Amino acid sequence: MKHLLFTAAALAAFSTPAFAETVAITGGKVIIGDGSAPIEGGTVVIRDGNIVAAGKDVAVPAGARTIDASGKWVTPGIFAGFSRIGLAEVDAVNGTNDKSGGDSGFSAAIDIAPAIDPFRSPIAVNRAAGVTRAVVAPEAAKSIFAGQGAIADLGVDSNPVSKAKAFQFVEFGEDGAGNSGGSRAGTHLHFRAMLREAQAHASGNDAFDDDLLKIEDARALQSVLRGETRLLVHVEGANDMLRLLELKRDYPAIKMVFVGATEGWRVADKLVSAGVPVIASALNDLPATFEMLGATQSNIGRMKDAGVKVAIGMINDRDAHQLRYTPQYAGNLVSLQKVPGATGLNWDEAFATISSVPAEIMGVGDRYGSLKAGRAGDVVIWDGDPLELYAAATTVFIDGVQQPLANRQDRLRDRYRNPVEGDLPKAYDR
Amino acid sequence: MQSRIRWSLFAAPLALVACSNTAVAPKTASAEPAEKAAPAKKADAPYASTYKAYPGSATVVRNVTIFDGEGGQIDNGTVYFKDGKVNMVGGAMTDKELPADANVIDGTGKFVTPGIIDIHSHLGDYPSPAVEAHQDGNEATSPTTPEVWAEHSVWPQDPGFSRALANGGVTSLQILPGSANLMGGRSVVLKNVYARSVQGMKFPGAPYGLKMACGENPKRVYGAKGRMPSTRMGNLAVNRQTWIKAQEYKKKRDSGKEFTRDIGMETLAGVLDGDIKIQNHCYRADEMAIVLDMAKEFGYKVSTFHHAVESYKIADLLKENGVCSAVWADWWGFKMEAYDAIPENAAILQNAGACVIIHSDDENQIQRLNQEAAKALANGRRMGFTISDGDAIRWMTYNPAKALGIDAMTGSLKPGKMADLVLWNSNPLSVYSRPEKVWVDGALLFDSSDPKRRPVSDFELGQPGEGDVK
Numbered sequence: 085m086k087h088l089l090f091t092a093a094a095l096a097a098f099s100t101p102a103f104a105e106t107v108a109i110t111g112g113k114v115i116i117g118d119g120s121a122p123i124e125g126g127t128v129v130i131r132d133g134n135i136v137a138a139g140k141d142v143a144v145p146a147g148a149r150t151i152d153a154s155g156k157w158v159t160p161g162i163f164a165g166f167s168r169i170g171l172a173e174v175d176a177v178n179g180t181n182d183k184s185g186g187d188s189g190f191s192a193a194i195d196i197a198p199a200i201d202p203f204r205s206p207i208a209v210n211r212a213a214g215v216t217r218a219v220v221a222p223e224a225a226k227s228i229f230a231g232q233g234a235i236a237d238l239g240v241d242s243n244p245v246s247k248a249k250a251f252q253f254v255e256f257g258e259d260g261a262g263n264s265g266g267s268r269a270g271t272h273l274h275f276r277a278m279l280r281e282a283q284a285h286a287s288g289n290d291a292f293d294d295d296l297l298k299i300e301d302a303r304a305l306q307s308v309l310r311g312e313t314r315l316l317v318h319v320e321g322a323n324d325m326l327r328l329l330e331l332k333r334d335y336p337a338i339k340m341v342f343v344g345a346t347e348g349w350r351v352a353d354k355l356v357s358a359g360v361p362v363i364a365s366a367l368n369d370l371p372a373t374f375e376m377l378g379a380t381q382s383n384i385g386r387m388k389d390a391g392v393k394v395a396i397g398m399i400n401d402r403d404a405h406q407l408r409y410t411p412q413y414a415g416n417l418v419s420l421q422k423v424p425g426a427t428g429l430n431w432d433e434a435f436a437t438i439s440s441v442p443a444e445i446m447g448v449g450d451r452y453g454s455l456k457a458g459r460a461g462d463v464v465i466w467d468g469d470p471l472e473l474y475a476a477a478t479t480v481f482i483d484g485v486q487q488p489l490a491n492r493q494d495r496l497r498d499r500y501r502n503p504v505e506g507d508l509p510k511a512y513d514r
Numbered sequence: 515m516q517s518r519i520r521w522s523l524f525a526a527p528l529a530l531v532a533c534s535n536t537a538v539a540p541k542t543a544s545a546e547p548a549e550k551a552a553p554a555k556k557a558d559a560p561y562a563s564t565y566k567a568y569p570g571s572a573t574v575v576r577n578v579t580i581f582d583g584e585g586g587q588i589d590n591g592t593v594y595f596k597d598g599k600v601n602m603v604g605g606a607m608t609d610k611e612l613p614a615d616a617n618v619i620d621g622t623g624k625f626v627t628p629g630i631i632d633i634h635s636h637l638g639d640y641p642s643p644a645v646e647a648h649q650d651g652n653e654a655t656s657p658t659t660p661e662v663w664a665e666h667s668v669w670p671q672d673p674g675f676s677r678a679l680a681n682g683g684v685t686s687l688q689i690l691p692g693s694a695n696l697m698g699g700r701s702v703v704l705k706n707v708y709a710r711s712v713q714g715m716k717f718p719g720a721p722y723g724l725k726m727a728c729g730e731n732p733k734r735v736y737g738a739k740g741r742m743p744s745t746r747m748g749n750l751a752v753n754r755q756t757w758i759k760a761q762e763y764k765k766k767r768d769s770g771k772e773f774t775r776d777i778g779m780e781t782l783a784g785v786l787d788g789d790i791k792i793q794n795h796c797y798r799a800d801e802m803a804i805v806l807d808m809a810k811e812f813g814y815k816v817s818t819f820h821h822a823v824e825s826y827k828i829a830d831l832l833k834e835n836g837v838c839s840a841v842w843a844d845w846w847g848f849k850m851e852a853y854d855a856i857p858e859n860a861a862i863l864q865n866a867g868a869c870v871i872i873h874s875d876d877e878n879q880i881q882r883l884n885q886e887a888a889k890a891l892a893n894g895r896r897m898g899f900t901i902s903d904g905d906a907i908r909w910m911t912y913n914p915a916k917a918l919g920i921d922a923m924t925g926s927l928k929p930g931k932m933a934d935l936v937l938w939n940s941n942p943l944s945v946y947s948r949p950e951k952v953w954v955d956g957a958l959l960f961d962s963s964d965p966k967r968r969p970v971s972d973f974e975l976g977q978p979g980e981g982d983v984k
Contacts, residue, residue, distance in 0.1 A: 176730075176849040206847060322978070350978060369681070369982050370642040370877055371673055371974065378978035381681075405847040412885065415945035422939055423948050424963045425983075473885055473945050474892035493846070493856045496826075500862060501897065503829045510827075 104133040104484040108144040109465060112153030117160040117439035117454040119432050128158055130461040133484035138455035151479065153465050159435070161216025161462035161482065162470075163453045164407040165363040165442035166316075166343055166397025169218045170200035170207055170236060170244055172404040180204075183404070184223035185231055192278070192308075193300035194231025195249060196222040202244035206405045208491035211238040213408030214470065214477035216462040217246065217452050219363070219397065219442065221316065221343075224255045228263045228274055232304055233316070235448055237462075239482040250446060251314040251341070252304060257324045257375050268324065272331065279335065282306050311337035314447060316363070318343045318399065321375030322350040329358045341445055344399045345387075347378040352390035361393035361445040365401060366413035366437075384417055384437065385427030395442035410438050415471035434471065460484075561665065563716035565705055567955030571617045572596035575937060576607055578621025583628035583911035583926030585904040593626050595933035598956035603927045619951075625941055627907055628926050629685025629706075629934030629954065631914040632880050633793070633840050634820050634873035637675055638668030638689055638704075638712070642877060643973075652692035653699060657736050657743060658756050660724060661778030662699035664691045668712040671971040674877040677982070679706050680960050680968055681881035683936035683949040686717060688918055690820075693727035693795040694735045696743070696753050700781055701725055701793055703918055707954050708969050721919040723817070724785050726753075728796035728805060729851050750804065757812040760786060791817040791919055797851035799827035806835055818917045820873060823855035829866035838869035838917045842879070843886040843893075860887075860909065861894025864901055871917060872909045883910045888943035903943055932956075 107130045114126030116138060127142040128135065136145075138158075144150060173180035182199035185191065200220055201207075217237050224230035230253040235246040255263055256271055264270040277296055282305035284292040292302070307313040315338050319325055325342060329351075332340055342348065345362045348355065355362065369381045380386075387394045396413055398406065414437055420428025429437065443453025452460055461484030468475035480487045499513050506513070573595055580591040582603060592607040593600070594616060612618060639651040650667035653659045668689055678684040684706050691698035702712070703720035728749065737744030743752050760782035766773045767783060784790035792809070796802050796819045809816050818838040819825060823846065825832055825839035832839060839859075846855030860870045872887045874880035891906040915925025924932045933956035940947040952960035961967035965983055974980055 172847075174847055174850055174853055347978070367878065367881075369677055369881075371977070371979075372642050372644055372877075374643055374645075376643075377974075380979055380982045382982075402845075402848070406844070408844075412889075412945060416882075416885075419946045419948050422946070425965065471945060473888040473943065474895075476892070476896060496854055496856050497858045497862075497897070500826050500829075503827055503862065503866060 104461070106131045106145055106148040107151060107481070107484070107486075108148040109151045109153050109158050109463065110144065112156045112158035112465065114138055114455065115157065115159040115435055115470075116456065117436060118456065119436040119440070121432055126158070128455055128463055130463060130481060130484045133461050135455050135457055135459045135461055135463070137457055151465070156478065157466040157468065157470055157475075159464050159466065159470055160439045160453055160455050160459070161464050161480065162214050162407070162410050162438050163440075163442045164215055164218035164398065164410055165395040165438070165445070166399050166403070167218040167220055167407050168223065168403040169210060169220055169238065169407055170202065170204055170404075171196065171220065173204045173206070175404060184225040186225050188225070190231070190298055191225070191227035191301050192229040192231060192252060192304040193298060194222050196220055196231060197234045197245045197248035200234060200236050200244045202239070202242055205492055207238050207244070208240075209405075209493055210407045211240070211480060211482075211487055212477065212489040212491055214464040214466065214480060215407045215410065216464065216480065216482050217443075218407060219250075219446060221251075221253045224253070224259065224263050226263065228255045228260045228271055229253070229278065229301070229305070230255065232313070235446060235452070237482050239485065240487055241485075246452070247448060249304075249307070249313060250448075251316045252308045253316045253318070256317055256319040256328060257321055258373055259318060268327075272327070275331065279305060279309060282309060308338060309335065311339050314339045314341055316341045316343050320344045320346040320373070322347040322378060324375060325351050326354060329354055329360065332358065332360075343397060346376040346383065348392065348394075349380065349383045349386035349390075350378050352387045352392055355387065356391040361395075362387060363395045363397040363399070363442060363445060365399050366396045367416055381416070381420055382427040385420060385429055388429060388433065389427060393441060393445060394437065395445055396437045397442070411471045411475075412473065414438050415473075418471060431471070561663070561713060563718045564711070564713045565707065565709065565716055565718055567598045568707070568957035568959070570598060570933070570953060570956035570958060572613060572615045573619065573953070573956075574607070574612060574616040575619045575621045575626055576612075578937070579625045579941070580927065581625065581627045581904050581907040581942075582928070583908060584928075585902065585908050585912075587902070587904045591626075593927060593935070595935070595953070595956050598933055600927050600929050600931050600933050600935075602929060619937070621937065623940065624950065625938040625947070626927070627683070627936050627938065627942060628911040629924065629936055629952065630683045630883055630910050631918070631925060632678070632684055632687040632874050632883060632910075633818060633871050633914040633917055634875045635678075635687045635689055635880055636692065636875070637678065637687065637877060637880070638670065638672045639664055639691070641669045641672035642674050652694040654694035654735055657695050657732055657741070657752050658697040659691075659695050659699050659778070660697045660781040661776075662691060663702065664689045664699060664725070665702035665712045665716065667691075668702065668704070668715075670709055670712050670715055671973045673971050673974050674880070675706055675708060676969045676971060677877070678880045679952055680949065680962075682883055683938070683942075683952050684880060684883070685934040685936075685952065685954045686915075686920065686924060687880070688723060688793070690723070690725045690793060693725070693731045696727060696732045696749055697756065697782075698725035698727060700790070703920060705954055707959060708971060717920060719920075719923065721789060721791055722781070722784065723791045723793040723918070724781055726792060726794045728794065728801040729798060730849060731795075746801070750808065753808060754811070756782070757808070761812065785814050786812070788815070791917070793818055793820060795820045797821055797823050799824035803828060803831060806831070806837070818871065821852075821875065823852050823859060825868070826856065826859045826862040827854075829863045829868045832863070833866055833868040836869075838871050838913060839863055840871040840873040840914070840917070841890075842875075843872065843889040857889065857893040858897055860890035861897060861899050861901060864894060864905060865899045869913055869917070870909045871913045873914075884942040884947065885945060888945075891943065903941070906943060
């Protein structure tokens with residue numbers, strides 16, 4: 085993000101200074117993003133791309149550009165807990181879809197970072213909706229190991245990757261069985277055997293062969309085994325989670341995060357004692373598969389009440405295009421508080437599931453996801469409650485740089501505001 | 515396998531592939547045993563609805579904000595229903611004016627709307643769990659299968675019906691065949707009331723629809739099999755040839771002479787008669803314009819374009835032709851023909867005076883049609899258009915009822931209509947709102963404060979979660 089290689093068009097799109105500047109956003113309802121209560125009439129100061137301070141009695145530095153946010157809400161940008169943003173322009177058009185390693189022959193070694201294209205229109209559309217940062221995961225192809233995902237920003241500049249090789253992604257449950265011969269037993273065996281191969285390679289053991297892994301795959305898994313790279317495990321069913329927690333005991337250094345976890349509420353106490361955090365689908369409430377028979381919208385609320393660290397992600401749910409649904413999903417969890425028998429989240433907790441909590445789960449909470457001093461200057465000003473359906477992001481900063489919010493959807497809207505052709509065909513209207 | 519595959523959007527699901535591998539010649543209607551029969555012009559006689567309204571008590575909801583479904587809003591209003599029908603809708607009622615027989619609910623801070631109607635659902639024919647054995651929505655063995663009826667695929671135990679009721683306030687819905695075929699078959703309109711058979715859910719007196727599909731899906735499914743159509747021009751050619759046959763069939767049928775029944779042709783002739791409504795999956799504006807000309811060529815009318823993401827480009831043409839657009843708030847980019855979708859689609863249509871319907875095509879978003887309407891409304895207001903809350907409510911009540919031909923019976927809160935209504939715990943256009951009570955034909959079938967008034971399908975009984983009631 086700091087490498088500002090703007091195209092002429094991108095530069096022209098700015099109506100305000102494009103480079104990191106000192107900015108004070110005053111008078112707004114400030115949400116820190118860590119689950120604390122809103123601060124009315126707060127000030128947020130950004131300098132050199134980072135948050136300097138946010139709160140009630142924050143002084144405006146001399147020379148700062150001041151933005152009056154009276155009547156508005158000021159929050160950290162939305163941190164999308166799980167996505168495939170930047171990996172596809174049109175899902176069903178193969179040439180634009182880089183979600184999986186496909187037939188490459190590699191598995192764990194796949195590094196999704198170079199496939200994240202900051203010029204794809206979903207980046208611009210979701211940026212305009214206040215999403216500033218996202219977990220970007222590869223899709224599994226022929227192996228249970230999908231490869232290494234990244235933390236990305238949705239800024240207009242040409243460098244989208246905040247942290248490459250931020251995690252390894254692996255499929256368990258039904259999807260994992262499908263990638264390991266058709267049974268869960270096969271998944272566990274594949275998992276163990278591939279890690280054994282990786283260890284063999286690390287120790288220079290001659291026994292290493294490339295039946296299961298290429299050398300590059302082995303190297304990627306060694307980082308997981310050492311606990312340097314998180315292991316995001318897609319798992320939905322209660323039994324699959326329990327068996328994974330058992331498996332985890334044999335690999336104590338591995339830092340597991342469960343992704344999906346539709347039945348997480350059924351094993352919440354075990355997740356707490358194992359210290360496994362969860363990036364969950366917010367609203368899955370249908371038994372879409374037999375591993376989701378316990379699906380309920382109360383899942384996140386119940387896990388949170390049990391003490392699980394839980395964030396919201398878009399798991400196989402319009403993951404390349406609709407990260408802008410994230411606040412709506414969080415709002416739905418708030419609505420559950422008024423439904424008898426259901427368990428939801430209060431507003432402050434709900435916002436944290438789409439800001440600080442996913443960042444913390446990914447190990448980057450000291451850089452992203454809140455308006456605490458020292459974090460990246462990812463700040464959004466909204467014209468209302470950001471979880472509400474009518475609210476819009478009016479100003480977006482990423483790394484302290486004010487972002488253009490225009491995108492091709494706006495251009496189509498403006499061209500067809502009046503659909504009837506005038507003196508020239510619509511093709512001339514721009 | 516990725517978890518959720520939207521069968522109606524992406525063709526060639528696993529189940530279809532399995533079917534095509536059998537290489538059985540497409541079973542056309544003409545291969546059926548010939549049956550000599552009198553003209554069956556009213557096509558809804560067989561497999562008739564056995565739906566019966568459940569008992570309910572006379573009820574007044576007072577001090578409540580009412581959206582009547584036709585665009586109207588009454589603050590501090592009163593709605594009174596009895597014997598399964600809406601009896602009175604109006605302003606404040608004094609204690610003395612309250613009907614003696616009525617159960618009175620204080621609706622302070624709450625909202626009443628007509629029951630929500632989803633014009634585009636595959637509940638039952640692509641049910642949960644989405645296992646291969648349940649993939650019953652696309653008879654993808656021939657590009658035209660007007661002979662199939664979606665109701666013959668509907669599994670009435672789909673857990674999705676309960677979620678659509680409890681979270682979405684959905685009281686009526688149209689179940690459509692998928693979009694693998696140019697002519698996918700007959701749709702069916704259901705009351706969202708569980709029954710042991712699909713006949714027990716069928717909306718009494720609702721007209722049938724014929725599902726048609728433009729664009730990518732049919733040409734991809736059949737092109738991949740080396741069959742016509744493999745192009746958009748092929749799509750049109752197959753459609754036109756089929757309509758010519760339908761016209762000939764209708765002529766034969768109307769001649770009074772003996773003829774051989776053909777159940778596919780019966781459906782198409784029903785369209786030409788004006789009895790069966792065309793529900794046409796079509797994304798692109800240019801293709802909709804061609805379909806409108808095809809309808810003129812053969813003398814039928816299109817009720818609604820579904821998934822019409824580019825309707826905003828031809829809002830004037832759609833208004834002129836009296837065709838509705840059933841749309842999502844903001845889906846886009848999942849396939850080429852959805853690339854030009856914009857979140858202001860509904861608003862531009864509304865502003866141009868064209869008919870807007872918010873639809874789901876999805877077992878999850880059917881639970882949040884109110885939220886989708888709210889987003890579409892907000893996007894319109896941001897453009898500076900004047901659209902009322904009542905207009906947005908109409909997009910998922912009266913407008914779909916009209917497009918389905920059931921507006922005389924439901925879709926708005928007018929005296930004499932079915933007492934299909936939802937009591938929301940706050941403004942349904944807010945993300946924080948949920949249904950508190952849902953009545954269908956005056957029977958209380960969901961009550962958020964009474965676990966006994968929440969349906970649990972056979973499939974979920976005794977399962978973990980038990981239909982999200984634990």
